[in-house]
Amino acid sequence: MELFLQQILTxxxxxxxxxxxxxxxxxxxxAIDHFNFAQGEMAMFSTYICWSMIAVGIPYWVAFLLTIVxxxxxxVAIERIIFKPIHNAPVLxxxxxxxxxxxxxxxxxxxxxxxxxxxxxxxFPDGSFNGLIGLHEIGMFFVTLILLGAIFCFFRFTRIGMxxxxxxANPDSAELVGIxxxxxxxxxxxxxxxxxxxxxMMIAPIVFLDPNMMLGILLYGFAAAIVGGITSPxxxxxxxxxxxxxxxxxxxxxxxxxxxxxxxxxxxxxVTVLLFKPxxxxxKSIVTRV
Amino acid sequence: xxxxxxxxxxxxxxxxxxxxxxxDFSLEEGGVTTILGANGAGKTTTxxxxxxxxxxxxxxxxxxxxxxxxxxxxxxxxxxxxxxxxRGTFVRMSTEDNLQLGAYSRSDKDEIARDIxxxxxxxxxxxxxxxxxAGTLSGGEAQMLAVGRALMLRPRxxxxxxxxxxxAPLIVQELFAILKKINVEDGVSMLLxxxxxxxxxxxxxxxxxxxxxNIVISGTSQxxxxxxxxxxxxxxx
Amino acid sequence: xxxxxxxxxxxxxxxxxxxxxxxVAVFVILGxxxxxxxxxxxxxxxxxxxxxxxxxxxxxLLTGFNGQFSLGHSAFYxxxxxxxxxxxxxxxFPVYVTIPIGGxxxxxxxxxxxxxxxxxxxxxxxxxxxxxxxxxxxxxxxSHLEGLTGGVQGLDIFRxxxxxxxxxxxxxxxxxxxxxxxFGIMLLLFWAAWNLINSRSGRAMMAIRDNPIAxxxxxxxTSLYKSLTFGVSAFYTGIAGALAAIVIEFVAPDSFTxxxxxxxxxxLVVGGTGSIWGAIFGGLxxxxxxxxxxxxxxxxxxxxxxxxLILVIYVMPSGIVGLVDIxxxxxxxxL
Ligand SMILES: Nc1ncnc2c1ncn2[C@@H]1O[C@H](COP(=O)(O)OP(=O)(O)O)[C@@H](O)[C@H]1O
Ligand SMILES: [Mg+2]
Numbered sequence: 059m060e061l062f063l064q065q066i067l068t069x070x071x072x073x074x075x076x077x078x079x080x081x082x083x084x085x086x087x088x089a090i091d092h093f094n095f096a097q098g099e100m101a102m103f104s105t106y107i108c109w110s111m112i113a114v115g116i117p118y119w120v121a122f123l124l125t126i127v128x129x130x131x132x133x134v135a136i137e138r139i140i141f142k143p144i145h146n147a148p149v150l151x152x153x154x155x156x157x158x159x160x161x162x163x164x165x166x167x168x169x170x171x172x173x174x175x176x177x178x179x180x181x182f183p184d185g186s187f188n189g190l191i192g193l194h195e196i197g198m199f200f201v202t203l204i205l206l207g208a209i210f211c212f213f214r215f216t217r218i219g220m221x222x223x224x225x226x227a228n229p230d231s232a233e234l235v236g237i238x239x240x241x242x243x244x245x246x247x248x249x250x251x252x253x254x255x256x257x258x259m260m261i262a263p264i265v266f267l268d269p270n271m272m273l274g275i276l277l278y279g280f281a282a283a284i285v286g287g288i289t290s291p292x293x294x295x296x297x298x299x300x301x302x303x304x305x306x307x308x309x310x311x312x313x314x315x316x317x318x319x320x321x322x323x324x325x326x327x328x329v330t331v332l333l334f335k336p337x338x339x340x341x342k343s344i345v346t347r348v
Numbered sequence: 349x350x351x352x353x354x355x356x357x358x359x360x361x362x363x364x365x366x367x368x369x370x371x372d373f374s375l376e377e378g379g380v381t382t383i384l385g386a387n388g389a390g391k392t393t394t395x396x397x398x399x400x401x402x403x404x405x406x407x408x409x410x411x412x413x414x415x416x417x418x419x420x421x422x423x424x425x426x427x428x429x430x431x432x433x434x435r436g437t438f439v440r441m442s443t444e445d446n447l448q449l450g451a452y453s454r455s456d457k458d459e460i461a462r463d464i465x466x467x468x469x470x471x472x473x474x475x476x477x478x479x480x481x482a483g484t485l486s487g488g489e490a491q492m493l494a495v496g497r498a499l500m501l502r503p504r505x506x507x508x509x510x511x512x513x514x515x516a517p518l519i520v521q522e523l524f525a526i527l528k529k530i531n532v533e534d535g536v537s538m539l540l541x542x543x544x545x546x547x548x549x550x551x552x553x554x555x556x557x558x559x560x561x562n563i564v565i566s567g568t569s570q571x572x573x574x575x576x577x578x579x580x581x582x583x584x585x
Numbered sequence: 586x587x588x589x590x591x592x593x594x595x596x597x598x599x600x601x602x603x604x605x606x607x608x609v610a611v612f613v614i615l616g617x618x619x620x621x622x623x624x625x626x627x628x629x630x631x632x633x634x635x636x637x638x639x640x641x642x643x644x645x646l647l648t649g650f651n652g653q654f655s656l657g658h659s660a661f662y663x664x665x666x667x668x669x670x671x672x673x674x675x676x677x678f679p680v681y682v683t684i685p686i687g688g689x690x691x692x693x694x695x696x697x698x699x700x701x702x703x704x705x706x707x708x709x710x711x712x713x714x715x716x717x718x719x720x721x722x723x724x725x726x727x728s729h730l731e732g733l734t735g736g737v738q739g740l741d742i743f744r745x746x747x748x749x750x751x752x753x754x755x756x757x758x759x760x761x762x763x764x765x766x767x768f769g770i771m772l773l774l775f776w777a778a779w780n781l782i783n784s785r786s787g788r789a790m791m792a793i794r795d796n797p798i799a800x801x802x803x804x805x806x807t808s809l810y811k812s813l814t815f816g817v818s819a820f821y822t823g824i825a826g827a828l829a830a831i832v833i834e835f836v837a838p839d840s841f842t843x844x845x846x847x848x849x850x851x852x853l854v855v856g857g858t859g860s861i862w863g864a865i866f867g868g869l870x871x872x873x874x875x876x877x878x879x880x881x882x883x884x885x886x887x888x889x890x891x892x893x894l895i896l897v898i899y900v901m902p903s904g905i906v907g908l909v910d911i912x913x914x915x916x917x918x919x920l
Contacts, residue, residue: 147902154854158894165887231436233420236453322723325716
């Protein structure tokens with residue numbers, strides 16, 4: 059029983075990581091109606107920027123805020139410079155560009171900051187709660203919830219949030235009601251990059267900073283967003299925790315799995331969930347008459 | 349009376365293929381004009397060209413101001429609302445959110461709320477469906493929502509692309525009665541594209557006949573109704 | 586009876602229905618003579634290009650012609666490779682026989698995977714196939730299967746020598762011989778794909794891609810076709826995998842990570858989705874460009890590769906074949 063509880067808590071702690079990144083995934087999906095495979099690498103790169111600022115003596119929270127601003131600007135710039143010119147290219151071509159970006163960020167980070175693993179500071183106190191879960195994880199949990207609230211309000215209650223969803227879902231109609239679709243895309247990229255940066259800065263104290271830190275985590279982030287329902291920020295967070303717990307319990311309790319097949323089992327379970335709930339656990343089903 | 353819209357030498361193309369070969373027409377302030385034509389004649393293309401949704405050249409004067417170089421989002425701000433072919437509602441959003449988005453370019457909150465109520469008074473069924481996902485509306489309801497969303501812009505000119513398409517005759521009657529009311533009571537000018545010529549000519553005062561990207565006949569609805577060619581090929585009697 | 590169904594067909598996505606016999610003949614002759622004018626290393630590289638082209642064609646049948654997205658084809662490539670390697674290593678099968686067996690095993694695997702995948706679309710299918718790509722190397726490494734797969738170490742196999750006659754008459758080397766075998770298999774598979782695409786079944790596949798609901802209402806059994814396409818696609822990729830195992834004389838789990846899936850996907854898009862010949866360009870691209878990137882800058886080779894990818898999409902948003910088509914139209918206009 060104690061082992062079980064311990065595994066649930068470890069799962070939640072890992073889940074917080076996935077949930078945080080899943081929010082960035084949901085944000086970009088709302089903006090471009092697609093995943094950005096370079097999302098994890100962009101977050102990693104942002105985290106390095108923050109690390110550099112802290113290394114030259116800038117206080118943590120100042121660096122934190124500056125990183126968010128820089129990442130936002132970077133996201134907007136990527137959309138305007140790289141994606142605007144190929145707006146009409148097929149989706150599959152966009153995916154190739156995502157892959158190109160992924161390679162560029164990964165490689166640049168290695169070249170600028172080298173490949174040695176770096177310690178990244180946590181803004182929260184050291185220590186743990188009853189030895190069960192670290193204080194950083196608890197802090198991160200709340201950061202995730204705050205982000206979630208902000209995103210939810212943005213999409214639900216602000217004009218611009220609604221406009222962004224409209225622009226992604228039906229660009230032609232969006233233009234016809236006066237939405238400047240191009241800038242909505244750029245804004246979505248900016249916000250997703252900013253959220254990704256927060257995720258990166260929260261994740262790095264746990265997994266340490268290195269250019270490849272996000273490759274595996276992004277996959278879980280995608281999975282979390284999909285399991286939860288890609289259109290629902292709340293679902294994505296719930297999905298993140300669920301994926302974290304499933305992964306840990308499967309690794310601990312299903313014999314013959316152990317840690318070496320943990321990822322496989324988690325993915326198989328996720329796909330199984332999708333077979334029965336094709337829109338995710340919390341996603342709205344999209345009913346359209348034909 | 350002055351012209352709300354004047355189109356001169358309008359050309360439009362999809363990539364290398366030209367779909368409009370320099371058409372001229374005009375629309376009186378407060379009037380309803382219809383563009384008739386067979387499938388593929390270029391009716392939708394004409395409306396898309398006016399809204400800036402495809403590459404085009406020529407002159408498009410809205411109340412004297414040339415809007416040919418404006419982009420779609422800015423053209424709507426000049427007061428042109430476009431109900432596109434196939435309705436183009438935001439299917440994942442509720443009816444009311446669709447209407448809210450229709451007023452995206454406005455910032456007068458109270459007036460927006462009042463206009464939503466006005467749309468509901470035109471189309472009471474939409475009020476019943478206000479929190480339902482637009483994708484789940486019936487064809488008639490979706491068309492009403494599309495018109496309602498366009499009205500939320502407080503347009504001077506409403507472009508309507510085959511609003512009767514795929515609707516039951518009774519629903520069509522109802523919809524056109526309301527369009528008439530909107531035209532008369534609110535003074536919204538309309539450019540109506542239809543394949544159903546008799547229906548369109550009933551509502552419109554002027555008509556143009558489009559064939560493969562050229563205007564071939566124009567005149568008052570009455571004169572078009574009496575035109576032998578039109579009667580044979582588009583009215584079927 | 587006419588069915589009046591409007592479908593949105595991207596002209597870039599339809600296949601070239603005509604086959605130009607003259608050009609194909611030139612291609613075949615040059616292809617056969619090629620290894621006798623280049624060194625062994627280059628023939629080996631060209632053999633790999635051919636193998637990639639076969640795998641990409643398999644992916645193209647699925648994505649380009651049937652509209653199903655896959656990031657999991659490294660898994661089928663691995664299954665094909667391991668099937669061949671295990672049969673040769675443990676059971677002493679004749680090497681040549683293992684190539685079609687690898688394809689058939691993959692056909693079954695692909696068909697079976699295609700059944701549940703039917704319920705998934707777009708991103709969901711991407712995730713599911715990606716999961717497959719991640720899972721397969723892990724399974725291959727698993728301690729439970731080590732006896733069969735050789736675990737992390739993998740398996741070493743040996744390919745048979747060049748037939749005596751050929752050595753005596755042409756002084757043919759191993760690299761040349763296996764280049765020719767691969768080239769022959771590629772021609773056969775390309776010909777089969779071309780026939781498939783231009784058959785009733787091929788049109789059904791494309792109808793499903795363009796408008797699944799309309800296809801269904803035209804009486805096409807969409808589920809069966811989608812699963813079968815998955816199977817055929819895996820068959821092609823499995824043959825490529827088996828060939829790769831034999832040509833390289835070695836299999837190990839780390840040769841079949843999801844990066845391979847991504848490379849195949851890049852090859853598909855850069856070559857040209859929905860074009861059979863695009864696969865050859867795609868194969869060349871994914872074999873050569875990473876090496877070029879490495880030469881430009883060792884430390885930043887990934888970044889260079891990324892930049893090249895982005896530039897390629899700028900210049901050719903619909904792949905090399907798309908560009909060739911555009912150039913052809915321009916040339917014709919000028920003449
Ligand atoms: N997206 C498009 N790409 C290329 N050609 C198009 C496109 N849309 C319409 N066309 C062509 O333009 C012409 C006019 O079409 P359209 O304006 O839609 O006709 P209508 O609305 O009168 O039925 C037709 O020949 C049609 O084939
Ligand atoms: Mg039309």
